[in-house]
Structure formats: structure tokens, C-alpha cells
Amino acid sequence: MFCRQQVAEFRPHVDEVKQAGLELAIIGSGTPHFAKAFLEDLKLGDLPVYCDQELKSFAAAELRRSWGTVLDPRALAKGLVAMKYKQKKTMGDATQQGGVLIVRPDGTIPYHFVSRFAGDHAKNATILAEVKKAAA
């Protein structure tokens, strides 16, 4: 449900990212079939969703992966808030956490958020502020 919450709550801001001139990629650990179902279920339209079942990009982005990040008490508290985004069958790696990066054409990373536990998401206001800085 955390992944649903994260994407559904960011969806209204996608146009701001496009207008700022940034490319957008939403990357998950499931299969293309599951990604397509995810898009359709959440009515996300043509959001650019990609799949990395081998988790190589997650590892390269230094994102956390462990049962400890799932069982963290803070994840349970976040779960109560996210319950309206009903959990479906886990379609990917349950122990893999997410994050947000901005990468410039010169390869620099001006923004790098690493989720510490399940449900630990970057604030959309922070992401959008960083998007504007990267576009400047």
C-alpha cells in the first residue's frame, strides 16, 4: 500500500515536473505485467513506469533492502495512515525500499532521498522544490 500511496499522492504533481523540463521515471521491482496492472488500477494514465526485477538500479542508487526496514515500528505507524491505499498482493521484492533521485545530464545528483523504512517517503513539496532547482 505504501507504493500506491507514494505514486497516487505524487500523481497530481507530474505536470509540474514535465513543465520544469525534467524526465520522469517511476521504477518498481515487479514485472511489466504487474506494472501495467498497477497503472490501470490506480488510473495513472500514461505515467512512465519501469521495472527492475534484478534490483540493479536500486542497488546502484544505494537504496535500502532488508527485513529490518519492513518491520521497523515506524513503518507500522505509517501503515495506519496509508491503509486507505489498500494493499494488493506484493508484486515485487517486499524487502526493497524506495527513494528519489534527481540526476543532471552531467551525471551529478543534486537530490538523493533514501527511504529508511517502509512508508518513509520524501515529501512532495521537497521533491518539487528540488525539481525547480534542477531545472534552473
Place this chain on the structure above:
Amino acid sequence: MEYAPDALADAQLLDVEGQPHRLGDLWKSRPALLMFVRHFG
């Protein structure tokens, strides 16, 4: 300043149609926002 490692740029991802894409191609000409989600559940 932190730099994207080659392993990130060279990562091969599939789109929803199963077509492969090199992640680094996204930021070739303009900045890219990468949002990693846990899974698609």
C-alpha cells in the same frame, strides 16, 4: 557533489510493454527525476 555511478546509468529497465531501456538515457539531454517505489502491490 555526488555522481551517478555507471551501474545506475547502465541499468536495463523494462517498460510496461516489456521493452528494454537504459536508465542513463533518461538524463542524456535534460535532468531526470527517478522515483523508486517498493513494488507494484
